[in-house]
Structure formats: structure tokens, C-alpha cells
Amino acid sequence: MTSHDWSDVRERLSRLAAARPARAVFGSEGHRWNLEPPLSTGxxxxxxxxxxxxxxxxxxxxxxxxxxxxxxxxxxxxxVRRVAGRWRWEGSEADRTDLDILDQPFPHVEAFNPASPPGEADFGSPEEFRTALEEYWGWYETTVDDPRHSIGMLHLCHLGCSHLEGLVVTGPARGRMWANSIMSDEGFQPLFDDDGMPLGFARWYLRWLEEAEAQVLPSAR
Structure with a gap:
């Protein structure tokens, strides 16, 4: 993945903020089209x-x-902010990233689901299936949100209902955006553009910006 020219992003966000229909864009009431200041190189x-x-x-x-x-x-x-001398990401569900193990390799390149429930067809009797399902839900309640499932993945935004999207920062999928829907039993999936290409951070962010402009600005003219 290469770097990107972000020089026009703030201007584009300002145009959206000034357009009354922009209030209808999902989530905009929270961020109000504002970006916090960039980080310094230091x-x-x-x-x-x-x-x-x-x-x-x-x-x-x-x-x-x-x-x-x-x-x-x-x-x-x-x-991302420095709090009490340490850097961390802040926001609803941002703490689902364990920064202490972020440097460990994210091992996956394809979708996976560590919280997949058992299927009835895998068991010889309804009683065996019910027993397995009870054991599964006992495990689920205690381990489904274990941060070790997402080692090497930096969660960047909350879509609601505990669905997250984030950036893989280590391992073979480094630089690609993934979805974390483990809390709704859907597991982890890599994100793709409309042409089937894996989404990096730049295309992921700019696609959202383009979709917001398409939704808002034509009706604002």
C-alpha cells in the first residue's frame, strides 16, 4: 500500500458540513464532519x-x-490521543483493540469465525446437539470478546451493534481493512471494493466520502 494525498479532505468535509442534507448521513450527528488535528511526526x-x-x-x-x-x-x-503519557484510540468500542498485542502477526487472509455455533447435522442425536449447543453458549459468554481473536488488527470505527471495522497492521494481510462482527456470530471478514479488490485504508475512507457527497451535494445545489 502506498501513501495518499489527503490535501483536499478537509475542504470536502467542510462542504458537506455546510449542506443541510448532510445531517441525514448515518453517524454524522456524532462527528459533525470535523477532523481532529493531525499528529506531528514526533x-x-x-x-x-x-x-x-x-x-x-x-x-x-x-x-x-x-x-x-x-x-x-x-x-x-x-x-488517537495521548492519555496519562500513553497513546490510545478513543471512541465507543475502541477498547476492543488490545494495544499490548497489536504488534503480533494477524495470521488470516480469508474470513474466519472463532464463534461459529455447532450445527445439528454434525451430531448423532438431538440430545447430543443440545448438549453441544449449551456448551457453546457457555463458552461464548466468556470468550467471544477475547482480544486474541483480533491480534494485529487496529479497530478504527464502530458501525453500531458491536460491529467494527479496522485495519490489519501486521501479518500477511497488513494494510487491508477487515470487519469484526464476532459479537453477532458473523466472525471476521476482509473488506473489498466494488471491483473485488481488497480495501486499503485510503480507498475505504475515500469511498465513504464519495458516497456521502453523492448523497448530500446533488440535493444541496
């Missing part, structure tokens, strides 16, 4: 030193040129 270096990982280039350039969080898909981008 702050980014400090952040990456703490994480023990270099962030993918498209997201690095966004943090340095556009902003550290705010306006973005769904309820907006989680904002």
Missing part, C-alpha cells in the same frame, strides 16, 4: 514506538496530513 514516532509496530503507510499519511480521528465512516474514526 507524535507519530512516539505512538509507533509504544506500539512496537509501524502503521501501514496510507493510515500513517492520513494521521500526519488529514487528522488523528473524527469524521469518517459510520460513527466516525476513532481518535
Amino acid at each position: 507524535e507519530l514516532a512516539e505512538l509507533e514506538k509504544q506500539l512496537r509496530v509501524e502503521l501501514p503507510e496510507e493510515y500513517r499519511s492520513f494521521l500526519l496530513e488529514a487528522g488523528r480521528g473524527g469524521a469518517g465512516p459510520s460513527y466516525g474514526l476513532f481518535s
Whole structure:
């Protein structure tokens, strides 16, 4: 993945903010089309030193040129801030990223579901299936939100109902955007563009911006 020119993003967001129909865009009442200030190169270096990982280039350039969080898909981008001398991302469900293990490799390149319930066809009798299902739900309640399921994945936004999307920062899928829907039993899936190509951070963010402009600006003329 390469870096990206983010020089027009704030201007585009300002046009959206000024258009009354922009209020209808999902999540905009929260972020109000505002981006927080970018990170300095020193702050980014400090952040990456703490994480023990270099962030993918498209997201690095966004943090340095556009902003550290705010306006973005769904309820907006989680904002990265220094709190009590440590860097972290803030926002609803942002703590689903375990920063202490973010540097460990994300091992997946295809969709997976560690919380997939058993199927009745896999058992010899209804009694065996019911027993397995009860055991599954006991496991689910205690381990489904285990951050080890998403090692190496940096959650960046909350879509609602505990659905998250984030950026893989380590491993073979580094630089690609994934969905985390484990809380609704749908597991983890890589995200793709309309042409079937994997989504990196830049295309993921700009696709949202383009869709917002298509929804808002024609009716604002």
C-alpha cells in the first residue's frame, strides 16, 4: 500500500458540513464532519514506538496530513490521543483493540469465525446437539470478546451493534481493512471494493466520502 494525498479532505468535509442534507448521513450527528488535528511526526514516532509496530503507510499519511480521528465512516474514526503519557484510540468500542498485542502477526487472509455455533447435522442425536449447543453458549459468554481473536488488527470505527471495522497492521494481510462482527456470530471478514479488490485504508475512507457527497451535494445545489 502506498501513501495518499489527503490535501483536499478537509475542504470536502467542510462542504458537506455546510449542506443541510448532510445531517441525514448515518453517524454524522456524532462527528459533525470535523477532523481532529493531525499528529506531528514526533507524535507519530512516539505512538509507533509504544506500539512496537509501524502503521501501514496510507493510515500513517492520513494521521500526519488529514487528522488523528473524527469524521469518517459510520460513527466516525476513532481518535488517537495521548492519555496519562500513553497513546490510545478513543471512541465507543475502541477498547476492543488490545494495544499490548497489536504488534503480533494477524495470521488470516480469508474470513474466519472463532464463534461459529455447532450445527445439528454434525451430531448423532438431538440430545447430543443440545448438549453441544449449551456448551457453546457457555463458552461464548466468556470468550467471544477475547482480544486474541483480533491480534494485529487496529479497530478504527464502530458501525453500531458491536460491529467494527479496522485495519490489519501486521501479518500477511497488513494494510487491508477487515470487519469484526464476532459479537453477532458473523466472525471476521476482509473488506473489498466494488471491483473485488481488497480495501486499503485510503480507498475505504475515500469511498465513504464519495458516497456521502453523492448523497448530500446533488440535493444541496
